[in-house]
């Protein structure tokens with residue numbers, strides 16, 4: 579039987595397909611329990627701290643509600659709330675927090691930071707997004723695919739259109755390689771992931787039956803079961819807006835792309851937040867400058883029956899809860 583007790587969760591690279599399936603099954607169980615109104619105690623007596631250098635809606639709230647649902651306690655420290663990285667090193671901070679807390683979540687810029695925390699805390703550390711990876715998001719995405727696509731993950735053609743070099747592009751490719759999926763990254767070549775990471779995942783794919791493909795041709799969306807996209811400009815990259823719009827405009831997820839799949843039931847996913855609606859999202863001046871009404875996904879697709887983005891967002895909570903329960907819970 580799989581046990582993840584005491585493990586950190588820094589990237590899916592560190593997890594076997596069996597362990598990922600275990601987390602997905604645990605997530606589904608916890609979701610059913612919550613739906614049935616059953617209060618849990620799997621994190622009773624546990625204290626969790628959340629360190630956020632960057633802003634968040636879903637990830638922060640998923641960790642908070644996840645802990646509270648299972649009877650634990652949570653402390654939130656936003657950027658500027660602690661000494662970490664300013665008066666005190668990451669290493670010393672990790673050593674201190676590890677004496678107080680049973681688990682530590684980190685969201686921020688560098689993957690190195692979450693790794694230093696994990697190496698020094700003596701308790702599990704969970705990656706809530708860095709510039710390189712966003713592994714908890716992938717669990718929510720795959721749970722949503724399992725719920726809405728009538729095929730096992732290893733039969734799914736998964737297309738990621740957009741910035742394939744960012745945390746989502748990297749992490750989805752890793753997850754797909756692990757789970758034996760047919761992965762396609764649609765993006766201009768300069769936005770494909772590093773050759774090193776692609777080569778590493780192609781090695782994983784040999785063992786799992788996955789295939790890892792990149793293309794600049796949007797016609798390769800044909801027969802997709804899932805189309806996924808993410809913002810063209812990630813947190814901290816705001817200066818890149820103009821360049822990215824020019825590079826990624828042909829890869830926008832719109833009804834033409836949906837039609838090109840020739841799959842009437844193709845699923846649309848997005849980690850959110852999404853730039854889909856000129857009237858309700860920020861950056862209006864930038865859209866207008868380029869004559870766009872939306873960026874990575876049109877409002878039409880976002881609100882269509884293909885889109886399960888809010889089921890996906892809900893699943894952040896169930897899957898993050900599963901990661902905490904699996905690594906520090908009273909199982």
Ligand code: CP
Pocket residue numbers: 633634635636637638707715849850851
């Ligand atoms: N998808 C995601 O991580 O959302 P937040 O930035 O709101 O946490």
Ligand code: NVA
Pocket residue numbers: 707744745746808809811812813849850851
């Ligand atoms: N690539 C995005 C993901 C947000 C969940 C970012 O890093 O801002």
